[in-house]
Amino acid sequence: MTEGGFRLLFGSGPVDLLVISPHPDDAEIGMGGTMALLAQRGRRVGILDLTDGEPTPVGDPPRRLQEAREAAEVLGVCWRGCLGLRNRAVVPDLEARWLLAGWIRRLRPRTVALPYWVDYHPDHVAGAQLGEAACFWARLSRSDIPGEPHRVQRIVYYYSIHLRDAHRPAFLVDISKTVATKLAALRCYRSQLDPAVRGPDVPVTAEDLEVAARYWGWLARTTHAEPFALRTPLLLKDPLATF
Numbered sequence: 001m002t003e004g005g006f007r008l009l010f011g012s013g014p015v016d017l018l019v020i021s022p023h024p025d026d027a028e029i030g031m032g033g034t035m036a037l038l039a040q041r042g043r044r045v046g047i048l049d050l051t052d053g054e055p056t057p058v059g060d061p062p063r064r065l066q067e068a069r070e071a072a073e074v075l076g077v078c079w080r081g082c083l084g085l086r087n088r089a090v091v092p093d094l095e096a097r098w099l100l101a102g103w104i105r106r107l108r109p110r111t112v113a114l115p116y117w118v119d120y121h122p123d124h125v126a127g128a129q130l131g132e133a134a135c136f137w138a139r140l141s142r143s144d145i146p147g148e149p150h151r152v153q154r155i156v157y158y159y160s161i162h163l164r165d166a167h168r169p170a171f172l173v174d175i176s177k178t179v180a181t182k183l184a185a186l187r188c189y190r191s192q193l194d195p196a197v198r199g200p201d202v203p204v205t206a207e208d209l210e211v212a213a214r215y216w217g218w219l220a221r222t223t224h225a226e227p228f229a230l231r232t233p234l235l236l237k238d239p240l241a242t243f
């Protein structure tokens with residue numbers, strides 16, 4: 001198998017957290033505030049877009065790459081790449097799994113973030129399945145996947161704009177200190193989220209996402225938060241901090 005479709009936007013590995021984003025902007029919509037917070041605290045954060053997100057009504061591939069690069073730089077992300085799968089046609093097949101497992105091996109993240117597994121967009125559902133399968137493959141010995149075997153310690157799931165399907169989140173991250181950075185990153189996606197550029201069919205704006213973050217923050221008695229799901233419960237290593 002070959003890796004001809006991959007594009008490096010910038011940076012180098014390894015990373016502590018790898019956020020797998022079906023389209024450029026999903027990562028920022030779901031967890032831009034959390035990525036900014038972790039980057040500010042010295043964690044190495046990477047974003048791997050599965051597709052370039054095109055076609056869309058007013059976008060084009062060079063413009064989308066530029067927007068994704070700008071947004072990642074605003075957040076303080078240290079690496080961003082595009083796997084080169086086909087937009088609107090992401091399938092969790094063996095070739096895609098092999099490609100993604102190779103990047104997990106090279107980047108060696110402790111934690112991988114995936115889109116929540118229930119979603120209206122088929123690419124997001126496929127992205128969750130593909131990400132889980134690739135984490136499994138990345139740890140296998142005696143395979144033809146590039147790089148050394150690597151075991152991801154935890155998978156977390158962020159939510160897309162199709163939040164109406166969301167179950168109750170497993171935890172919230174307080175982003176009150178980085179919500180402004182999240183909004184600044186979202187505003188880089190002019191071709192997708194700016195009604196003045198995209199027109200009246202814009203699916204969501206940065207302002208809408210600020211309201212969503214304020215709702216989750218209100219639940220937790222802070223100003224802004226981002227919700228996450230888990231398949232397996234979190235272990236509290238130090239229960240004294242919680243009880």
Ligand SMILES: [Zn+2]
Nearest residue numbers: 022023026121
């Ligand atoms: Zn998407």
